Amino acid sequence: MSVAEIIESVLLLVGAGLILLAAIGVVRMPDLLIRLHATTKAATLGSALMVAAVAVHFGSVQVVTRAIAVIVFLLITAPVAAHMLARASYFLGVPLWRRTVIDELGSHYDRETHELTAAEEEELAAIEAALVRDRQ
Template structure:
């Protein structure tokens, strides 16, 4: 087993662990905003760890470039999607404003 194989094994296991914790949070958390948190943060970190684990196995920099692109797009789209879903749910009245620590929307006044 080479050093690259060891790094890959550790990163893949860590990424799978983060994804599993995020999935467990999706099942266990009580409300939409908590579930969105579980769907974005640990899943994003898990995917980044998996991609980092795949990078040492790539033959060249050119073959690992798509991994970098996937990571960048994940970092851009996950927070935007979560923010959009949370905003739509708030406007639809699904989110209870009393559960929020700070509410800076026009609806609170």
């Protein structure tokens, strides 16, 4: 067994393991955002590693270039897609997990008019006062 073959099989195994982890996370996790968190990163890295294994296996310039293109494309688009899906699901009103600790957007987003409002006057005044106190 050559070094390239060992690297290749390690990449394949780690990639498949990460994808399996992502799938388990998708079934086991309690709400949509946590599921998104589980699948986006693990599955993206997993399939990127498997494509990298293809590049190691063939080793010619064309294949390596194409594999790099696939990996870069995956790494760029996966976060964008996940962000858009999470945003749409928030607007759609998909319920959060009942043990969610904080919903920072909740007090600023108006579900009826689809508008964001800035922090309240008192909050802003409190932040300002804290800043002034820090400077002194």
